[in-house]
Amino acid sequence: xxxxxxxxxxxxxxxxxxxxxxxxxxxxxxxxxxxxxxxxxxxxxxxxxxxxxxxxxxxxxxxxxxxxxxxxxxxxxxxxxxxxxxxxxxxxxxxxxxxxxxxxxxxxx
Amino acid sequence: xxxxxxxxxxxxxxxxxxxxxxxxxxxxxxxxxxxxxxxxxxxxxxxxxxxxxxxxxxxxxxxxxxxxxxxxxxxxxxxxxxxxxxxxxxxxxxxxxxxxxxxxxxxxxxxxxxx
Numbered sequence: 136x137x138x139x140x141x142x143x144x145x146x147x148x149x150x151x152x153x154x155x156x157x158x159x160x161x162x163x164x165x166x167x168x169x170x171x172x173x174x175x176x177x178x179x180x181x182x183x184x185x186x187x188x189x190x191x192x193x194x195x196x197x198x199x200x201x202x203x204x205x206x207x208x209x210x211x212x213x214x215x216x217x218x219x220x221x222x223x224x225x226x227x228x229x230x231x232x233x234x235x236x237x238x239x240x241x242x243x244x
Numbered sequence: 245x246x247x248x249x250x251x252x253x254x255x256x257x258x259x260x261x262x263x264x265x266x267x268x269x270x271x272x273x274x275x276x277x278x279x280x281x282x283x284x285x286x287x288x289x290x291x292x293x294x295x296x297x298x299x300x301x302x303x304x305x306x307x308x309x310x311x312x313x314x315x316x317x318x319x320x321x322x323x324x325x326x327x328x329x330x331x332x333x334x335x336x337x338x339x340x341x342x343x344x345x346x347x348x349x350x351x352x353x354x355x356x357x358x359x
Contacts, residue, residue, distance in 0.1 A: 168348075170350075176332060176352070176353055176355075177246075177350065177352055177353070178334060178336075178350040178353075179246075179350065180336075180347050180348050180349070180350070183346075183347060221287060223287070225342075231289055231300055231301075231302050232277075232279075232289035232302065233289070234286055234287040234288065234289070235286075236286050237286065237287075
């Protein structure tokens, strides 16, 4: 049983396109994280959400608690956005993290 | 550079052996998290320490153990290694106890290969 589902698994876009990555989870959570993992392996935390919407530059993350769903949007995509994007949720009690399998994004110039 | 350091970067060892992975959190961060990333299982949460105390435990095998020392660095000990333990091991740190507002900063990872 996978508590966190991400889609799509792979995504190829032309530079400048608007991109959406989806994350669905199965139970109530205390927080949802979006992570970015570059080809070299390093992981960066992009957002942490418990409700609503957050924006950072060209990245926007939204969460709908009732529908147990979050989206990560990238506006005006750029080749440097090419990476694996991972959704992670944190459940209470226990404070455990569960991760999605990741979305591999390739942005072509 | 996240400010989190992990040593060693790469580790190659044989089945049955024991290894220790080390993590130094960012200055001022009290929480350390350990994660395992393998090709077949993806990212998995192992364990979380806050100021020397274990706060949460995930899918950590009994052959694995961790601790956080008074200077806040942490070590992950892996023993009786099996081929399936080959993975990238990340640690992350955050300033607080793991509250909603805590951002985690990830180290560069240790790549463990078990032959």
